[in-house]
Amino acid sequence: MSTLDAISIETEPFVDINDGSGAQAILREIERLLEHLIDNGEEGVIDIKTIPLSLHEHEQLHYVLGRGELTATLNSMGKSIVHETAIAGVWRTIHYNDDGDVIADLIEVTTLPEILKSDLTDMQNALDELRKRIETEQPLIV
Amino acid sequence: MGEANELLLWAKGPAFEWALGIMIFGIVIRLIEIFSLGRRVDYSVARENSPGSGLKTIFSRSYKVELSTPQVTRTVITGYIFHIGLLITVALFIPHIEIWRSIIGFGWPGLPTSIVDFVAVITMLTLLVVLVDRLTNPVKKQLSTIGDYLAWLVTFLPLLTGYLTYHHLGLPYTEMLAIHIISVELLMIILPFTKLIHSVTIFIARWYNGDQFARKGVAS
Amino acid sequence: MMVMGIKGNQLPEQDREETLEQRLKRQGVSRRGFLKFCAAAASAMALPPSMVPAIAAALGSVTRPSVIWLSFQECTGCTESLTRSHLPTIESLIFDAISLDYHHTLQAAAGQAAEEAREMAMEKFKGEYLVLVDGSVPMADGGIYSTIAGISNIDMLRDTVENAAAVISVGSCAAFGGLPNAEPNPTGAVGIGDLMEMGEIASKPLINVPGCPPIPVVITGVIAHYLTFGTIPELDHLHRPKSFYGDTIHDRCYRRTFYDQGKFAESFDDEGARLGWCLYKLGCKGPTTHNVCATTKWNEGTSFPIESGHGCIGCSEPKFWDAGGFYEALSEPTGALGTAAKTAVGVGVAAGALSAWQNLSKRSGAAAEREKVTIDDLEQK
Numbered sequence: 062m063s064t065l066d067a068i069s070i071e072t073e074p075f076v077d078i079n080d081g082s083g084a085q086a087i088l089r090e091i092e093r094l095l096e097h098l099i100d101n102g103e104e105g106v107i108d109i110k111t112i113p114l115s116l117h118e119h120e121q122l123h124y125v126l127g128r129g130e131l132t133a134t135l136n137s138m139g140k141s142i143v144h145e146t147a148i149a150g151v152w153r154t155i156h157y158n159d160d161g162d163v164i165a166d167l168i169e170v171t172t173l174p175e176i177l178k179s180d181l182t183d184m185q186n187a188l189d190e191l192r193k194r195i196e197t198e199q200p201l202i203v
Numbered sequence: 204m205g206e207a208n209e210l211l212l213w214a215k216g217p218a219f220e221w222a223l224g225i226m227i228f229g230i231v232i233r234l235i236e237i238f239s240l241g242r243r244v245d246y247s248v249a250r251e252n253s254p255g256s257g258l259k260t261i262f263s264r265s266y267k268v269e270l271s272t273p274q275v276t277r278t279v280i281t282g283y284i285f286h287i288g289l290l291i292t293v294a295l296f297i298p299h300i301e302i303w304r305s306i307i308g309f310g311w312p313g314l315p316t317s318i319v320d321f322v323a324v325i326t327m328l329t330l331l332v333v334l335v336d337r338l339t340n341p342v343k344k345q346l347s348t349i350g351d352y353l354a355w356l357v358t359f360l361p362l363l364t365g366y367l368t369y370h371h372l373g374l375p376y377t378e379m380l381a382i383h384i385i386s387v388e389l390l391m392i393i394l395p396f397t398k399l400i401h402s403v404t405i406f407i408a409r410w411y412n413g414d415q416f417a418r419k420g421v422a423s
Numbered sequence: 424m425m426v427m428g429i430k431g432n433q434l435p436e437q438d439r440e441e442t443l444e445q446r447l448k449r450q451g452v453s454r455r456g457f458l459k460f461c462a463a464a465a466s467a468m469a470l471p472p473s474m475v476p477a478i479a480a481a482l483g484s485v486t487r488p489s490v491i492w493l494s495f496q497e498c499t500g501c502t503e504s505l506t507r508s509h510l511p512t513i514e515s516l517i518f519d520a521i522s523l524d525y526h527h528t529l530q531a532a533a534g535q536a537a538e539e540a541r542e543m544a545m546e547k548f549k550g551e552y553l554v555l556v557d558g559s560v561p562m563a564d565g566g567i568y569s570t571i572a573g574i575s576n577i578d579m580l581r582d583t584v585e586n587a588a589a590v591i592s593v594g595s596c597a598a599f600g601g602l603p604n605a606e607p608n609p610t611g612a613v614g615i616g617d618l619m620e621m622g623e624i625a626s627k628p629l630i631n632v633p634g635c636p637p638i639p640v641v642i643t644g645v646i647a648h649y650l651t652f653g654t655i656p657e658l659d660h661l662h663r664p665k666s667f668y669g670d671t672i673h674d675r676c677y678r679r680t681f682y683d684q685g686k687f688a689e690s691f692d693d694e695g696a697r698l699g700w701c702l703y704k705l706g707c708k709g710p711t712t713h714n715v716c717a718t719t720k721w722n723e724g725t726s727f728p729i730e731s732g733h734g735c736i737g738c739s740e741p742k743f744w745d746a747g748g749f750y751e752a753l754s755e756p757t758g759a760l761g762t763a764a765k766t767a768v769g770v771g772v773a774a775g776a777l778s779a780w781q782n783l784s785k786r787s788g789a790a791a792e793r794e795k796v797t798i799d800d801l802e803q804k
C-alpha cells in the first residue's frame with residue numbers, strides 16, 4: 062500500500078445556503094416586465110447568468126415559471142434552446158458554445174424572442190436564392 | 204496609482220504603530236507624574252481596618268449613584284449609555300476583536316454585526332445629546348474647555364466614520380476604512396493628554412478615594 | 424487550440440475593411456448566430472441584455488483594429504488566463520475581430536521579423552492601434568532589468584504608446600506594478616498608469632484590467648467592449664471598468680449573511696469552515712477588493728476562491744503583496760506593534776522620570792525658598 066492510500070478520503074456534505082430571496086426578487090421583476098409588455102407592448106429581458114443565485118434559488122425560479130408548450134432549437138455556433146415557460150410571454154433562452162458550455166442564459170419577456178424571427182437581409186438573400194433554385198430546379202450548395 | 208490603498212496601508216501600518224506608541228508613551232508619562240507627586244505621610248491612626256475598600260469603591264461608584272435632580276439623572280443615564288455603547292463597539296465588534304488579538308495575543312467571542320451597528324447608532328445619538336447638554340446647560344458650559352470639546356470630537360469621529368464605512372456611505376469603502384482607522388489613531392494620540400486619560404486614571408482615583416475614606420472611617 | 428489560428432498576421436487590406444458581421448456572414452454564420460454572439464458578448468461585457476441590439480449595430484459597422492500586445496516583467500499568467508476563457512466563441516471572435524499584429528507568446532513570427540511586424544503596424548495604423556500590456560516596467564538603473572530584442576521595456580513602451588489610440592493594462596503588474604513592485608522592489612517596477620502620471624510615456628486613454636491574473640472573461644469582455652463600441656467603458660478612479668470592478672467581492676459574496684450574523688470560521692478545518700461561514704478572520708480581503716469573482720467565477724463558472732474555502736487575497740488591488748499577511752484579518756494592524764509598544768514604555772518611563780524629578784525639585788526648591796513668617800512679623804502688622 063502506498064503512503065497516499067493511507068490517507069482516508071472524507072467527503073464533506075454539500076452545503077447550499079438556502080436563505081436568499083434572489084428567486085423572489087427576479088420573479089417580481091418578471092411580473093413587472095410582463096405587466097409592462099401587456100400594457101405598452103414593450104419587451105424586457107433579464108440575464109440570469111450574471112445574477113448570483115444559489116442552486117436552491119435557481120431551482121425555485123424555474124419551478125415557479127414552469128415549462129410551456131413550445132421549444133425551439135437553434136444550431137448556429139453551438140446549440141441554443143429557446144422555450145416558452147408555463148407563463149405565456151415569458152421565454153427562456155439558453156445559448157451554448159461548441160463545447161456545450163452555457164454562454165448566455167436569458168429570461169425574455171416578449172411575444173416572440175428576436176432570435177426566432179427571420180431577418181430581413183437573410184430573407185432578401187433567400188429570395189434571390191429561391192429564384193435561382195426555381196430556375197435550376199435544384200438546391201445550390203452554399 | 205492606488206492612493207486609497209496606500210492610505211489604508213499607511214493607516215494600518217506605520218500610522219498605527221506611531222499612534223499606539225504615542226498613546227502608551229503618554230499614559231506611562233502621565234502615570235509616573237501622578238504617582239511621583241506622592242502624598243504626605245498620614246500620622247493619624249486608621250479608624251478601621253478595611254482592606255478591600257479601595258477595590259470595592261472602583262465598582263461601587265458605578266452603581267451607587269444618587270439621581271438627585273433631573274439634570275443629574277440625564278447626565279448619568281446618557282453617560283451610561285454612551286460608555287457601554289463605546290465598550291460594545293470597541294470590544295465586541297468582530298473585526299475589532301481581531302485588532303485586540305493582534306495586540307494582546309488573544310481574543311474573545313463577539314456580537315452579530317447588526318447588533319453592534321444598532322448600538323453604534325444609539326451611542327452616536329447619545330453623544331449628540333451629551334454635546335447639546337454641554338452647550339445649553341449654563342453650568343456645564345462654564346466648566347467646559349476646548350479640551351472637552353476636542354475629547355468629544357475624537358470620541359465621536361471613530362463612531363461616525365466606522366458607521367459610514369460599514370454601510371458603504373460617503374467615500375468608497377477602502378478610503379472610508381482608512382479614514383476610520385486614522386480617526387481612531389487620532390483618538391489614541393489625544394487620549395493621554397486630555398480628560399480622556401480618565402479611562403485609565405479612574406481606577407486609580409477611585410481606589411485611592413476608597414482607601415482614604417476607609418482610613419477615615421467611611422469604608423465602602 | 425484555436426489561438427494557434429492567429430499568426431501575428433498582416434491582414435490583406437480588404438479584410439481590414441470588413442466588419443465583423445460581414446466576416447461572420449462570409450464564414451457562413453447566420454444572422455441568428457450573430458445575434459447569439461451579441462447576447463454572449465453582452466453577458467461577457469457585463470452589459471444588460473437590452474444592449475444586444477446596440478452591440479449588433481456596432482459590430483455591424485466597426486472594422487478590425489490593429490492590436491499590439493506588449494509583455495514586460497510578467498509571468499505569462501495573464502495570457503494563460505486569456506486563452507482559457509470559457510467563452511471560446513467570444514475569444515475566437517475577438518481574435519477574428521482584431522488583427523493581433525504583435526504578441527510574443529502567441530505570434531508565429533520571431534526575432535527580427537516579429538519586431539518588424541510591430542513597427543509596420545505602428546507605422547501603418549498610426550493613432551489607431553490599440554496597445555495591450557501585461558507585466559510591469561522596470562525603471563531602476565535605466566530600465567536594464569528587462570529588455571526585448573535589445574530594447575529596454577520602457578523604450579519600447581514609450582515608442583509604441585506614442586501613437587496609440589488607447590492602452591489596456593492586462594493584469595495587476597501592468598496596472599499597478601504587481602509582484603515585481605512588491606517591497607523592496609529591486610527593479611524599480613511600476614505600472615503603466617504610473618508611467619503616464621510620471622510623464623515617462625505619452626498619456627493615452629487607459630483601461631486597467633487588474634487581477635493576478637484577471638478573470639479570462641473580464642479580459643475578453645473589456646477587449647470586446649472596445650472592439651464593439653470603439654469607446655472606453657465607464658471607469659473608476661483606478662481606471663478599472665465599473666461594470667467589472669464596481670462592487671467589492673464582499674458586496675457580492677454568498678457568505679455575506681454569515682459576516683453579518685457574526686459567524687466566522689476560526690481555522691480552515693473547524694466546524695465553521697465546514698458550514699461555509701465567513702472567512703474574514705482567516706484573512707479574507709474581500710471587503711477592500713473590487714472584482715467580479717463572486718459572480719462571474721473561475722474555471723468555466725465553477726467557483727471562486729471563497730467558494731473553495733480560501734479567503735480573497737485582494738489580487739486586483741494596488742500593492743496587494745504588501746497589504747498585510749494573506750492570513751491576517753483585514754482589520755489587523757500590519758506594523759511591529761510589540762516593538763512600538765516596548766519602545767513607547769521605555770521612552771515614557773524615561774520622560775516620566777525626568778518630569779517627576781523636575782516636579783520634585785521644583786517643589787523642594789519652592790519649599791526651600793519659602794519665606795518663614797514669624798509671630799513678630801504678624802504682630803508688626
Ligand code: SF4
Pocket residue numbers: 672673674676677678679680682700701702703707708709710729734735
Ligand atoms: S468571506 Fe470574505 S468576502 Fe465573503 S463575506 Fe466574508 S469577508 Fe466578505
